[in-house]
């Protein structure tokens with residue numbers, strides 16, 4: 263299929279385990295998804311929808327525009343085919359560019375050499391046409407080019423997002439072991455939370471679940487105000503971008519959902535409160551400095567969401583098995599009736615929760631293989647973990 267401005271071939275990327283959720287998100291914007299792969303969702307769309315997907319999806323990390331796929335026998339052929347790409351149609355010579363090469367090829371001993379040949383091809387093409395060249399900028403690029411190598415095949419993409427989309431802009435300082443925003447949003451979608459029931463995170467850290475939950479409940483696009491790489495493309499249409507922004511703003515609702523986070527440590531509580539005051543001042547998000555084992559508020563009929571310590575990165579004040587046993591007691595005694603969704607990277611310890619899961623979903627928190635454990639607490643909840 264020939265690719266035109268209304269027919270852009272896009273690969274969206276996401277964290278492992280969120281592919282189906284991202285597919286649903288993309289389809290909710292009227293897009294037909296072609297295929298779903300490991301960490302990727304592929305589809306065709308138009309420029310306006312590409313802007314919207316960057317601003318409004320919660321679980322994507324990047325949206326890549328496909329430029330070209332080709333075979334090469336050696337580095338010279340690779341250079342020549344890279345040079346055939348109409349780079350000047352995509353960006354102006356004064357832009358700062360960055361090239362990333364991923365994958366493996368027997369032609370290039372290391373990917374850095376492929377990056378250099380790509381840079382040469384782009385620079386030479388601009389020099390020949392304009393007697394000038396774009397500059398390379400690794401830290402703060404405007405145009406990001408990604409080359410995937412699979413032996414003697416290259417696939418070339420322009421990244422429309424730039425900075426990964428989980429960087430919403432509300433968390434400048436990093437807390438201890440925070441969840442990435444895309445994963446927190448994906449977990450909330452997989453948990454079955456209905457966006458109306460009071461959301462409680464008993465070990466909230468920097469509050470990622472609470473902030474992502476607030477954005478979801480109020481139908482606020484998470485990246486409304488952010489910069490995107492597509493804003494530096496030659497065909498960038500500010501008018502369309504503004505229109506999309508206005509449309510998304512008009513869809514914001516004012517939900518009554520309440521959000522409460524607890525944390526035993528003072529520093530994450532301080533950080534979460536700072537984020538709340540600066541970025542979500544109107545929200546009904548309450549951050550309380552407390553040990554979840556000492557919560558006396560009535561929190562039954564709530565939805566519990568948590569990413570407790572796994573016993574590796576974050577230390578707990580007692581042994582990890584006992585700690586998960588106490589999480590189980592907390593769910594059975596304080597959160598009954600109610601629902602809970604717990605992300606853990608410590609499956610052995612999680613058996614001590616002692617409640618039957620209604621659903622178990624495999625996810626990755628960075629490199630750590632995790633399970634999202636969904637529970638339903640009601641009078642006479644089954645007590646065996648399976």
Ligand SMILES: C[S@@+](CC[C@H](N)C(=O)[O-])C[C@H]1O[C@@H](n2cnc3c(N)ncnc32)[C@H](O)[C@@H]1O
Nearest residue numbers: 440441465466467468470525526527553554569
């Ligand atoms: C993995 S972190 C949670 C990160 C959080 N989801 C975020 O995105 O920032 C676990 C948190 O549990 C907190 N914690 C550990 N024991 C606790 C307890 N007994 N009561 C409340 N919070 C506790 C830690 O202080 C830490 O912030």
